[in-house]
Amino acid sequence: MSEPAKRILILEDEFYLAEDCAQEIVRHGMQVIGPVWNTDHALQALARDGADGAIIDLNIKERLAFDVVQALKDRGVPFVVFTGYSKLAFPEPLAETVVVEKPLSASHAVLKLMECLARQEPSPTAVR
Numbered sequence: 001m002s003e004p005a006k007r008i009l010i011l012e013d014e015f016y017l018a019e020d021c022a023q024e025i026v027r028h029g030m031q032v033i034g035p036v037w038n039t040d041h042a043l044q045a046l047a048r049d050g051a052d053g054a055i056i057d058l059n060i061k062e063r064l065a066f067d068v069v070q071a072l073k074d075r076g077v078p079f080v081v082f083t084g085y086s087k088l089a090f091p092e093p094l095a096e097t098v099v100v101e102k103p104l105s106a107s108h109a110v111l112k113l114m115e116c117l118a119r120q121e122p123s124p125t126a127v128r
Contacts, residue, residue: 005031006030006031006052006053006117007030007032007033007049007050007053008025008030008032008033008051008053008113009033009034009036009042009045009046009051009053009054009056009079010022010025010032010033010034010035010054011034011037011039011042011054011055011056011057011060011065012037012056012060013037013060013061014057017057017082017102017106018034018035018037019035021035021055021082021106021109021110023106024107024110025110028110028114030053033045033049033051037060037061038060039063039067039068042056042065043067043068043071046072046077051072051077052077052117053077053078053079053113053116054068054072054077054080054113055080055082055110055113056068056069056072056080056081056083057081057082057083058081059084059085066090066091069081069097070093070094073094076120078113078116078117078119079113080098080099080113080116081097081099082100082104082109083099083100083101085099086099098112098116
């Protein structure tokens with residue numbers, strides 16, 4: 001039996017970027033949660049649906065989404081921040097956040113997320 005598709009939350013307020021991310025996620029055999037357009041909806045979706053991973057824009061409608069980033073980190077959900085901000089903008093507790101800086105494409109963000117997901121998966125063990 002095959003493993004269920006990973007569910008990926010997208011928080012992005014720019015329609016075309018959100019759609020590009022969603023298409024890339026589906027192309028890689030994963031399922032999209034959202035896209036959601038504001039931090040409150042992202043937190044609600046995370047609480048309601050859970051997520052296996054996420055792609056988060058940091059600047060959402062002139063509000064920084066550090067609360068969403070922290071919630072993902074607290075839950076142990078792998079994520080990347082797809083943003084125009086430098087990693088230097090992150091507060092110290094979030095300094096290790098994986099950042100894909102725009103104007104790189106959505107495919108770069110999804111590939112980086114896939115790397116994060118692969119690092120989280122357990123290593124295969126020897127057959128006993």
